[in-house]
Amino acid sequence: TTDFGIKEALATLGLKDINEGTSTGSNNFSNGEIIESYSPVDGKLIGKVKSTTKEDYEKVMTTATAAFQTWRTMPAPLRGEIVRQFGDKLREKKEALGKLVSYEMGKSYQEGLGEVQEMIDICDFAVGLSRQLHGLTMHSERPGHRMYEQYHPLGVVGIISAFNFPVAVWAWNTALAWICGDVCVWKPSEKTPMCGVACQNIAAEVFAANDLPEGICCLINGDYKVGELMSKDTRIPLVSATGSTRMGKIVAKEVAGRLGKTLLELGGNNAIIVTPDADIKMTVIGAVFGAVGTAGQRCTSTRRLIIHDSIYDKVKDAIVKAYGQLRIGNPLDENNHVGPVIDKDAVKGYQAALTKVVEEGGKIIVEGGVLSGEGYESGCYVKPAIAEAKNSFKIVQHETFAPVLYLLKYSGDVTNALDAQNGVAQGLSSAIMTNNLREAEHFLSVQGSDCGIANVNIGTSGAEIGGAFGGEKDTGGGRESGSDAWKVYMRRQTNTINYTTELPLAQGIKFDL
Numbered sequence: 451t452t453d454f455g456i457k458e459a460l461a462t463l464g465l466k467d468i469n470e471g472t473s474t475g476s477n478n479f480s481n482g483e484i485i486e487s488y489s490p491v492d493g494k495l496i497g498k499v500k501s502t503t504k505e506d507y508e509k510v511m512t513t514a515t516a517a518f519q520t521w522r523t524m525p526a527p528l529r530g531e532i533v534r535q536f537g538d539k540l541r542e543k544k545e546a547l548g549k550l551v552s553y554e555m556g557k558s559y560q561e562g563l564g565e566v567q568e569m570i571d572i573c574d575f576a577v578g579l580s581r582q583l584h585g586l587t588m589h590s591e592r593p594g595h596r597m598y599e600q601y602h603p604l605g606v607v608g609i610i611s612a613f614n615f616p617v618a619v620w621a622w623n624t625a626l627a628w629i630c631g632d633v634c635v636w637k638p639s640e641k642t643p644m645c646g647v648a649c650q651n652i653a654a655e656v657f658a659a660n661d662l663p664e665g666i667c668c669l670i671n672g673d674y675k676v677g678e679l680m681s682k683d684t685r686i687p688l689v690s691a692t693g694s695t696r697m698g699k700i701v702a703k704e705v706a707g708r709l710g711k712t713l714l715e716l717g718g719n720n721a722i723i724v725t726p727d728a729d730i731k732m733t734v735i736g737a738v739f740g741a742v743g744t745a746g747q748r749c750t751s752t753r754r755l756i757i758h759d760s761i762y763d764k765v766k767d768a769i770v771k772a773y774g775q776l777r778i779g780n781p782l783d784e785n786n787h788v789g790p791v792i793d794k795d796a797v798k799g800y801q802a803a804l805t806k807v808v809e810e811g812g813k814i815i816v817e818g819g820v821l822s823g824e825g826y827e828s829g830c831y832v833k834p835a836i837a838e839a840k841n842s843f844k845i846v847q848h849e850t851f852a853p854v855l856y857l858l859k860y861s862g863d864v865t866n867a868l869d870a871q872n873g874v875a876q877g878l879s880s881a882i883m884t885n886n887l888r889e890a891e892h893f894l895s896v897q898g899s900d901c902g903i904a905n906v907n908i909g910t911s912g913a914e915i916g917g918a919f920g921g922e923k924d925t926g927g928g929r930e931s932g933s934d935a936w937k938v939y940m941r942r943q944t945n946t947i948n949y950t951t952e953l954p955l956a957q958g959i960k961f962d963l
């Protein structure tokens with residue numbers, strides 16, 4: 451693990467080398483079973499953390515609820531100042547954290563750095579927002595009355611995040627929740643626990659330097675059972691969960707059962723529509739990065755290309771050619787385009803998808819396969835594959851978290867492509883490649899894409915933090931990150947003030963005593 455400066459990165463992030471023991475991180479009460487984190491890059495043990503028991507969880511909740519009492523009374527722009535400092539710390543540690551993300555999760559170093567950049571960006575966004583938590587004022591129908599609304603902090607926000615964006619998704623939630631006056635309890639994926647401890651350490655430094663209670667930022671470790679503690683906990687008014695649709699449905703039911711709020715960011719089955727007026731070169735870049743970036747493990751990864759029959763062969767040939775140039779290997783080596791998938795289970799899911807698509811009548815046009823031999827010892831490196839398929843195939847309807855791309859053909863006008871694009875259970879990201887204004891506008895219209903994200907002449911992945919991020923249908927309906935996504939982290943209050951000596955009733959009701 452001394453290769454590519456991993457040892458140094460771990461030290462910079464306050465993480466213990468595997469020989470030194472368990473990384474507990476700051477403000478961590480975890481005492482449970484050991485979780486070992488193995489790198490999909492080289493199969494080596496990176497480190498260990500302890501999982502959170504029910505008793506540990508109670509301690510976390512006690513510090514979090516106590517910290518909320520302090521944090522919520524601090525003026526929002528001053529909370530913004532803390533988030534600004536946190537963003538600066540992230541700038542300092544960008545290379546180390548980006549490297550750890552790459553090593554523990556398997557995405558390319560460039561994408562690891564990109565992920566940390568998203569954290570920095572959301573901090574900047576949140577700092578500005580801390581002076582803009584605006585409510586409206588309304589004109590009262592009663593004389594001498596004033597009406598307005600205001601937003602107050604919500605309380606303890608529970609965050610459940612996935613392995614694929616092991617640090618950024620947490621930051622999208624915390625940076626906003628913090629300026630909103632909430633405190634956070636985070637359960638990172640048990641597949642990327644070291645990233646969780648690293649982030650906790652960075653945040654802890656900032657809170658300590660400002661004499662603020664660390665309970666503002668809490669970390670819990672473990673599998674779904676630990677997440678369940680939060681779903682059931684009435685002290686947590688909002689649970690923000692990112693992951694599979696299956697997980698989201700369980701969390702949604704549990705939290706709704708106690709009338710709590712959820713913010714769900716679940717699966718996608720994202721397509722790019724390629725019309726006869728598409729720029730082929732741009733299409734290839736967008737589609738290939740979308741399908742193989744993060745080894746096809748983004749929620750926004752491109753899974754389907756819906757190509758017009760008149761240009762089908764041309765696009766297919768160009769994409770197949772581009773796949774021929776992909777270099778698969780150690781993601782810390784910047785010569786490689788594609789790193790490993792997260793673990794051997796993901797490899798199995800990938801293999802099953804390729805078997806199923808053939809069983810259903812599809813045709814593989816770029817062969818897949820698991821790589822072995824030198825540099826591939828972890829057993830997690832797979833070849834990005836392409837199959838010609840039909841939208842109706844069960845496997846095409848399913849989100850396989852791996853680099854498998856399906857080519858679908860459409861004929862006639864763009865409405866036929868849209869039927870296929872919208873004809874899946876998920877509704878996260880979508881794109882159209884066209885220089886035809888009518889097609890582009892139709893795609894964006896009410897009759898167009900039914901997804902939370904709809905792009906013209908760019909791919910499905912790589913959303914910026916300034917926009918609200920999330921999607922419809924099986925994607926869960928939540929929006930996080932930019933725009934007015936902050937509102938879900940606050941409680942809204944409508945206030946009416948009477949500054950007269952009379953008490954007129956609304957709706958003109960007479961009630962004389």
Ligand code: UN1
Nearest residue numbers: 615748749750911912913
């Ligand atoms: C995810 O996969 O959970 O749009 C989020 C993108 C990234 C975020 C993806 N900014 O690809």
